[in-house]
Amino acid sequence: MPDPFASGGPMLLAGTANRPLAQEIARYLDYPLGEVTIKKFSDGEIFVRIDENVRGRDLFIIQSTTAPGDNIIELLLLIDAARRASAARIHAVVPYFGYARQDRKDQPRVAIGAKLMANMIHSAGADRLLSVDFHQHQIQGFFDIPVDHLYASPVFTRYFREKRLTNLVVISPDVGSAKMARGFAKRLDATMGIIDKRRPQANVAEVMNVIGEVEGKDCLLSDDMIDTAGTMAEAAHALKALGAQDIYACATHALLSGPAVERLSKAPFKEIVVTDTVPVPQEKRFPGLTVISVGELLGRAIRYTHSNESVSSLFE
CATH class of the missing domain: 3.40.50.2020 (Rossmann fold)
Incomplete structure (x- = not known):
C-alpha cells in the first residue's frame, strides 16, 4: 500500500x-x-x-x-x-x-x-x-x-491502567464533567462519584458535598481543563477530609493560570496528569505534575x- x-x-x-x-x-x-x-x-x-x-x-x-x-x-x-x-x-x-x-x-x-x-x-x-x-x-x-x-481519554486510560490501581473511584468535579468521569470509570473498572459544587462567580469554586463512597479508596479527579485550579484543589481537600487514600487528577488542558500552581502544590494530590495541548513552561512545572503527549x-x-x-x- x-x-x-x-x-x-x-x-x-x-x-x-x-x-x-x-x-x-x-x-x-x-x-x-x-x-x-x-x-x-x-x-x-x-x-x-x-x-x-x-x-x-x-x-x-x-x-x-x-x-x-x-x-x-x-x-x-x-x-x-x-x-x-x-x-x-x-x-x-x-x-x-x-x-x-x-x-x-x-x-x-x-x-x-x-x-x-x-x-x-x-x-x-x-x-x-x-x-x-x-x-x-x-x-x-x-x-x-x-x-x-x-x-484525550484513551491517552489517560492507558497511563492509569499501567499503574494498576485497585479500589479506584473516578470523581467528577462537577455535574458538567460527569459524562467524562463515567467513561473513565468504565474503562478503568472503577466506581464513580460527583462533587456537588457551587460557583458564586467565575474562577471561584466552593465545594459543597461529595456524592459517592470514597473512604479508604484511591480517587481520580477528571476534568477537561485546569485553569486557576480552585475546583481541583477544593475537591482534593474535600476527598481527603472524607478519608480518601491516594488522590490523582487528570485534565486535558493545563492552563494553570493565576494561583493554580500554588494551589495544586499545596493540595493533597499524589499525582496530577495533564496533556500537552497547551504548552506547560518549566516555571509552571512542580513535583507531582506529569505531562503526557497527545x-x-x-x-x-x-x-x-x-x-x-x-x-x-x-x-x-
Whole structure:
C-alpha cells in the first residue's frame, strides 16, 4: 500500500502557540513541518507567509488558541494564506479551542465567544476542524464545517491502567464533567462519584458535598481543563477530609493560570496528569505534575482524515 504521506500528500504547518506538540505530531507521522515565516511589525501587527508551495495540497495547520489573542490571529492568517495559495483542503488542528467557556448567553449583554471563534475560523477559509476535548460538546454545532472532536481519554486510560490501581473511584468535579468521569470509570473498572459544587462567580469554586463512597479508596479527579485550579484543589481537600487514600487528577488542558500552581502544590494530590495541548513552561512545572503527549492521537487523526478513514475508530 503506498504511503499516503509520500510526496504530493498532505502538508503540516504550525503557528507559534505550541511548536513542541506540532513537532511531536510530525515525528509520529515521520513527515516534516512545512516552512512558514511568522513575525511582527514594530507596532505588533502579525505577518504570516507560507514558504512552500501548497497548491492542491491537503493542509493541516496546527495551532492552539490559548492566550494571548495573537495565537488566534496567527491561525486565521495561516488559514487565509493557505486558501489564497490554492490549497486543496485546509484543516485547522486546534488542540485547545479557546473561548469555549463562553458558549451561551447566561447573563445580559455578554458575547458568545465560542460561536464567534467558530465563525472566524470558517470565514478565514478552513474546511474542517480537529480539536481535543471541547469544554462543552455542543460547540461542535457552532461550526458550519465538519468537526472532528477528539478525546484525550484513551491517552489517560492507558497511563492509569499501567499503574494498576485497585479500589479506584473516578470523581467528577462537577455535574458538567460527569459524562467524562463515567467513561473513565468504565474503562478503568472503577466506581464513580460527583462533587456537588457551587460557583458564586467565575474562577471561584466552593465545594459543597461529595456524592459517592470514597473512604479508604484511591480517587481520580477528571476534568477537561485546569485553569486557576480552585475546583481541583477544593475537591482534593474535600476527598481527603472524607478519608480518601491516594488522590490523582487528570485534565486535558493545563492552563494553570493565576494561583493554580500554588494551589495544586499545596493540595493533597499524589499525582496530577495533564496533556500537552497547551504548552506547560518549566516555571509552571512542580513535583507531582506529569505531562503526557497527545501527539500520537492527533497524528493518527490527521492520517485517518487525509486517507478518508473513520476518525471515530480511534475511540472504539
